[in-house]
Amino acid sequence: MTTQITKEEIMAVFPTVAETMADALGCDLEDIVLDVSLIEGLDAESIDFLDMVFRLERAFKIKIPRGKIVENARGALSEAEFEANGVVSEAGMAQLRSYLSEIPADRFKTPMKAKDIPRLFTPETFCKLVITAQREAAAA
Amino acid sequence: MDSGIAGKTAIVTGGSRGIGRAIVERLAAEGADVTFFYRDNAAAADEVVAAAQAAGWKVAAEQVDIRDSGACAAAVERVADRCGRIDILVNNAGITRDNPLAAFDDDDVAAVLATNVTGVFNATRAVVPYMTSQRSGTIVNLSSVAGDKGGRGQTNYAASKGAINAFTRALAVELAPRKIRVNCVAPGVIETEMSAEVREQSGDAVLARILLRRYGKAQEVADAVWFLASAHASYVTGQVLSIDGGFKME
Numbered sequence: 001m002t003t004q005i006t007k008e009e010i011m012a013v014f015p016t017v018a019e020t021m022a023d024a025l026g027c028d029l030e031d032i033v034l035d036v037s038l039i040e041g042l043d044a045e046s047i048d049f050l051d052m053v054f055r056l057e058r059a060f061k062i063k064i065p066r067g068k069i070v071e072n073a074r075g076a077l078s079e080a081e082f083e084a085n086g087v088v089s090e091a092g093m094a095q096l097r098s099y100l101s102e103i104p105a106d107r108f109k110t111p112m113k114a115k116d117i118p119r120l121f122t123p124e125t126f127c128k129l130v131i132t133a134q135r136e137a138a139a140a
Numbered sequence: 141m142d143s144g145i146a147g148k149t150a151i152v153t154g155g156s157r158g159i160g161r162a163i164v165e166r167l168a169a170e171g172a173d174v175t176f177f178y179r180d181n182a183a184a185a186d187e188v189v190a191a192a193q194a195a196g197w198k199v200a201a202e203q204v205d206i207r208d209s210g211a212c213a214a215a216v217e218r219v220a221d222r223c224g225r226i227d228i229l230v231n232n233a234g235i236t237r238d239n240p241l242a243a244f245d246d247d248d249v250a251a252v253l254a255t256n257v258t259g260v261f262n263a264t265r266a267v268v269p270y271m272t273s274q275r276s277g278t279i280v281n282l283s284s285v286a287g288d289k290g291g292r293g294q295t296n297y298a299a300s301k302g303a304i305n306a307f308t309r310a311l312a313v314e315l316a317p318r319k320i321r322v323n324c325v326a327p328g329v330i331e332t333e334m335s336a337e338v339r340e341q342s343g344d345a346v347l348a349r350i351l352l353r354r355y356g357k358a359q360e361v362a363d364a365v366w367f368l369a370s371a372h373a374s375y376v377t378g379q380v381l382s383i384d385g386g387f388k389m390e
Contacts, residue, residue, distance in 0.1 A: 023273075024273070047272065047314075047318070051269070054270075054272070054273060055273055
């Protein structure tokens with residue numbers, strides 16, 4: 001489902017996502033561009049991700065279960081298929097590249113540890129998360 | 141110096157009786173908008189609300205079983221929707237099931253840990269996202285002298301309160317970067333319904349261990365909670381403050 005998200009859908013939610021992120025990270029709105037790495041580009045920490053998700057839930061009136069972003073990134077793969085001993089498998093890397101298609105190829109370091117996946121996340125990743133949650137809420 | 145309590149939104153768990161009620165009234169009297177959670181004593185909760193309204197205070201009650209994380213989250217969300225923010229959480233709700241260790245059944249242990257420990261986790265987990273977003277807030281946990289000094293027949297209760305002391309210190313570290321303070325008040329023997337049996341059974345033996353030679357009052361504990369929740373304690377976090385009249389170890 002996530003691969004079918006269109007650019008129009010992303011741009012429709014992006015202004016609110018960007019505003020939410022700027023508030024959460026205490027940065028300027030102009031710093032929030034679709035493809036900036038939240039960790040490496042905007043110094044986001046793990047607690048900021050929780051805060052961003054919470055704020056997005058309130059802003060869009062959606063529910064985003066904990067771990068949902070990684071679950072979405074994993075797609076149809078099981079946890080065992082996606083990673084082994086904390087390292088993302090070949091199939092997992094292919095799935096990640098597909099789900100995070102907006103991220104330049106050179107950001108996907110191999111071997112990649114599962115715990116480093118959030119380093120890839122950008123505002124666009126969160127736009128997709130919101131859109132997926134909205135679709136799931138509409139389908140429920 | 142202004143205490144900073146007026147206009148704040150506060151949640152107090154276990155607020156219908158004893159120390160909890162005193163805390164609700166202490167904060168509300170100073171202008172906080174207080175919602176307290178209670179489990180099953182609706183009559184007592186109604187009485188607290190009615191008394192507060194008569195005094196012109198903002199106090200509301202929510203029936204919440206804090207052992208249920210979903211119920212906690214929903215109740216906190218209702219308070220946030222109504223008040224716009226959450227500034228103060230007082231984790232006061234707690235129970236005792238005193239017995240010698242060998243006489244416990246499974247439920248004596250599980251029930252105490254579920255309310256006194258899991259309940260604190262649940263209420264705190266529900267509130268922290270709001271405080272994190274605000275970059276402000278203060279949490280005051282109610283522990284007990286038993287969490288540090290132990291007490292015969294109270295291994296379950298002592299373990300639960302020792303856990304709250306540790307929880308307080310760890311959470312203070314975790315939340316300090318978000319400007320959220322976390323502290324703990326550890327009452328000794330306070331004149332409440334909950335401690336009536338202990339006071340009756342131990343009589344002078346317990347009094348002899350209290351330097352001030354008297355039991356504490358709920359109001360005295362509420363004063364300590366008020367202090368830690370207020371701007372007067374703006375440089376205090378990760379602390380366990382004993383309000384026990386100088387309770388001595390055996």
